[in-house]
Amino acid sequence: MFNKLLLRFMFDINKVNIMKTVILSAILLGYISYGVAQNGEINIIQDANITRLLEVYKISNSKSNFYTIQVGFGSYSKAEELKQQVDIDFPDLKAKIIFDSPTYRVQIGQFKSKLDAERKFKEVRIKYPESLLLKPEKTTK
Numbered sequence: 001m002f003n004k005l006l007l008r009f010m011f012d013i014n015k016v017n018i019m020k021t022v023i024l025s026a027i028l029l030g031y032i033s034y035g036v037a038q039n040g041e042i043n044i045i046q047d048a049n050i051t052r053l054l055e056v057y058k059i060s061n062s063k064s065n066f067y068t069i070q071v072g073f074g075s076y077s078k079a080e081e082l083k084q085q086v087d088i089d090f091p092d093l094k095a096k097i098i099f100d101s102p103t104y105r106v107q108i109g110q111f112k113s114k115l116d117a118e119r120k121f122k123e124v125r126i127k128y129p130e131s132l133l134l135k136p137e138k139t140t141k
Helices: 001-034 048-060 077-090 112-129
Strands: 067-074 094-102 105-111 132-134
Touching: 067 077, 067 112, 077 094, 077 105, 105 112, 112 132
Parallel strands: none
Antiparallel strands: 067 105, 067 132, 094 105
């Protein structure tokens, strides 16, 4: 009888251990699933005018739509000096340095019409005789 009681006691302990293992495994699995399976969604609400303005900005500043005047070219230091001088001589025109391998080019102005570009080109050429009038690049849109 003692053997039966001991056997039954050990069987009950095994059932308790198995139940504890199953419950802890279920809790752990649930915790891991919750921690790993987090999905998020981000919604950015932006005014439609911002997108439209960016497109207008890209189009208006595209060099393919404008005539420009190239004042000179050379090393970066020479281009910086030339740009500073051009900013002094022609403050109404926007001057910029563009890298076109292997040199830096100083260009001024953005002219929609060829007539406006040629008028300003004549004026610029007096001060900078090596300047060139650059046509807009053709695009395949």
